[in-house]
Amino acid sequence: MRVKQIADALEISADSVRYYTRIGFLVPSKSHNGYKYYRPADVTRLRFILSARSLGFSVNDIKEILFTSSQTNAPCPTVRRLIEQRLKETEQRYQDMHELRLRMRKAMSEWENTPDQHPTADTICHLIEGFTALKS
């Protein structure tokens, strides 16, 4: 299969396939014209990569997992350790997003009926400057 075919089969962009190839996750064979040809094993591997990504593993995580599994070791202990870390980070970012969302909503509703003003020497936009989120 060529790059577009494998990309279409797994419903990702050809550029993504090229990216995973570039960083060594996929190792296609090269034909006479320089085109890269992917084999069924590459499809399996790519499917694994996408599953891992959708579970929140980073590309570096996957690199570690692939390396571990290539060493005749079961990568599962690695996977367990990594997902614990990633989950913690995700919880934190989720919380941060939650707070950002609240701040944005609050600002919008506060600005709803506030008139606009021209900037002065000390103020650029009173809507932003008047919002006290930073101080709290």
Next chain:
Amino acid sequence: MRVKQIADALEISADSVRYYTRIGFLVPSKSHNGYKYYRPADVTRLRFILSARSLGFSVNDIKEILFTSSQTNAPCPTVRRLIEQRLKETEQRYQDMHELRLRMRKAMSEWENTPDQHPTADTICHLIEGFTALKS
């Protein structure tokens, strides 16, 4: 003020100040030794930038706002338009994070008492491959 002083005053890293300077948000004067010196107006400006960032505006948004305000126009209409867009995106990313978080938790609890296995020809890590998130 030199870079570290202004950074400490606003509780950000000196590298961030350098970054904002590099992209033209701050325009310090240069002394004989090549050091950059910031004036009170820069503090005001930087404080504005940080407020905007904390409200979810991107650096590009801020660029647009600063440009608008430099044109004797009130940037507030721009600000209103931008925050509406950013809020929409934030809601979407919040939702995405929510779902990722659920998938991760589900995977963790499913894997809780699952034994590890050595990888075979068709499987790299059964924990990830067995997780059906992609199909749903």
Next chain:
DNA sequence: GGTAAACCTGTGTGTTGCTCACAGGTCAAT
């Protein structure tokens, strides 16, 4: 005055996970 350590500086590069631009190659139909 000298000097050594601590601190600070600007510039260049790295980061994540792709996406885009581009010049050119390939293939089917004419």
Next chain:
DNA sequence: ATTGACCTGTGAGCAACACACAGGTTTACC
């Protein structure tokens, strides 16, 4: 042979900083 549609690989670009590094500056002490 040639047009046109489609495909290819490589290199660069993105956000928003953080980090590495070689060197300049200031301070403490003699």
